[in-house]
Amino acid sequence: QNIATGASLLFGNGGDDGEDVFSVAVSFASKHMRSRGHFVAVSKTPNIDDFPQRLRSWWTGTCKGSAQVFRGPPVGAQEYMPTAISSGVEPIRYQQALREQGIYSLSQILLFIRLGKGGKNSENQDDSTVLDI
Numbered sequence: 001q002n003i004a005t006g007a008s009l010l011f012g013n014g015g016d017d018g019e020d021v022f023s024v025a026v027s028f029a030s031k032h033m034r035s036r037g038h039f040v041a042v043s044k045t046p047n048i049d050d051f052p053q054r055l056r057s058w059w060t061g062t063c064k065g066s067a068q069v070f071r072g073p074p075v076g077a078q079e080y081m082p083t084a085i086s087s088g089v090e091p092i093r094y095q096q097a098l099r100e101q102g103i104y105s106l107s108q109i110l111l112f113i114r115l116g117k118g119g120k121n122s123e124n125q126d127d128s129t130v131l132d133i
Contacts, residue, residue, distance in 0.1 A: 029061075034115070047102070051109070074106065
């Protein structure tokens with residue numbers, strides 16, 4: 001849909017759901033990180049419940065590691081408006097684009113990936129998830 005409100009979240013540059021650049025960065029890291037390597041990223045992530053599956057699909061290298069995802073509370077897509085509104089049409093089109101892409105929530109995340117022995121897949125009390133990748 002290439003919708004960017006106030007040019008702050010440039011989903012138009014990151015693909016329809018905003019994750020094209022993020023997925024390429026994770027895939028690149030999976031192929032080029034060395035032992036004891038780390039990858040850290042901050043993102044506004046759609047549909048956080050589905051993120052572990054997406055992350056595993058992006059991890060295309062042969063090295064093994066673990067990912068820890070710290071997340072903020074999901075904000076319903078129908079409630080989400082990231083910046084000041086520049087026109088009356090903008091919020092309508094933005095919400096329509098989110099619905100059409102199947103985005104039902106957005107969450108702020110901090111992703112931390114390290115190589116080596118994987119951790120135990122788990123949900124933690126500190127709103128983080130640990131995944132083997």
